[in-house]
Amino acid sequence: MDWSPFVVCAPEEYAPASRGLGSAEGIADRLRTAAFAERQAFAAFLWAAEKMSDASDELRAAWRRIGLEEEMHLNLLLGRMAELGVKVEDRPVSDRLWRRLIQSKTAPEFSALMRDAEARGRAAEESFRRSLAQRDPVTAAIFGRIADDEAEHLAVADRLAAGGVESNADYPSKTKDFDGGPR
Ligand SMILES: [Fe+2]
Numbered sequence: 001m002d003w004s005p006f007v008v009c010a011p012e013e014y015a016p017a018s019r020g021l022g023s024a025e026g027i028a029d030r031l032r033t034a035a036f037a038e039r040q041a042f043a044a045f046l047w048a049a050e051k052m053s054d055a056s057d058e059l060r061a062a063w064r065r066i067g068l069e070e071e072m073h074l075n076l077l078l079g080r081m082a083e084l085g086v087k088v089e090d091r092p093v094s095d096r097l098w099r100r101l102i103q104s105k106t107a108p109e110f111s112a113l114m115r116d117a118e119a120r121g122r123a124a125e126e127s128f129r130r131s132l133a134q135r136d137p138v139t140a141a142i143f144g145r146i147a148d149d150e151a152e153h154l155a156v157a158d159r160l161a162a163g164g165v166e167s168n169a170d171y172p173s174k175t176k177d178f179d180g181g182p183r
C-alpha cells in the first residue's frame with residue numbers, strides 16, 4: 001500500500017506518542033494522526049466495497065459514499081496542516097488500523113471493526129473540538145465538523161446493522177458544503 005506522503009512505521013512498531021496538546025507540535029501531531037486515520041478509513045471502505053462478497057449492493061454503495069467522505073476529512077486535515085506549516089512526513093504514523101480492518105472475512109465483521117474505529121475517532125475529535133476551542137478555533141472547528149460527520153457514519157452503520165436499507169436519497173451528499181468549508 002502506498003501511503004505517501006505519510007511515513008509509516010514498521011508493523012511491530014508504535015508511532016511516537018503525541019506531544020503535549022498545549023504546544024503547536026502537539027496540535028500538529030493530532031492533525032497528522034487524525035489525517036492518517038481518515039486515510040486508512042478511506043482505503044478500507046473502498047477495499048470492503050470491492051472485496052466483501054457477502055455485502056448487499058446497498059451496503060457496498062454506503063461504504064463507497066462514506067469512504068469518499070473520509071477522503072474529504074483527510075483533505076480538510078491536510079489543508080489545515082499546510083496552513084499551519086506542519087509537514088506530513090515529519091513523524092511516522094502506524095497503519096495498524098488498516099491492517100486490522102483488512103483481516104475481516106465478512107461484512108458484519110468489517111462493519112463491527114469499523115464501527116469501533118469510527119466511535120473512537122469521534123470521541124477523540126470531540127475532545128479536540130473542546131480543548132482547542134479557545135487557542136485554535138479554526139482547527140477546533142475542523143475537528144468538530146469531522147466529529148459530526150462520524151456521528152452520521154455511526155448512525156448509518158447502526159441502521160444497516162439493524163437491517164435497514166440505505167438509499168442515496170436519504171443520505172444527502174455533504175460534498176457541496178465542503179466546497180465552502182473552513183479551508
Ligand atoms: Fe472521517
Ligand SMILES: [Fe+2]
Nearest residue numbers: 070118150153
Ligand atoms: Fe467515518
